Amino acid sequence: MTEKIFKINGIDICTESFGNPKNPAILLIMGATCSMVYWDEEFCEQLANxxxxxxxFDNRDVGCSVSYEPGTSNYTVTNMAEDAIGVLDAYHID
Known part of the structure; x- marks a missing residue:
């Protein structure tokens, strides 16, 4: 497993990857309020194998990605979808 933090859409997004980056990619997106670690590491390794x-990755305002003070966040589901695309771009996935 490799952890990387990328600047995506002006914010820090924390990611972890498993396996060979030359292989076909699977992007695991956890629910909006849960950290990426809810995708069990063993499960991720099994997929990689x-x-x-x-x-x-941790969505914005979750886990190790950027966080906001309660009541101050101003983002939408569209922003979160753009973050997911940004993660793929950061890993150079077409």
Missing amino acids: TGKFVIR
């Missing part, structure tokens, strides 16, 4: 490059 099937010849996939597995990426999990």
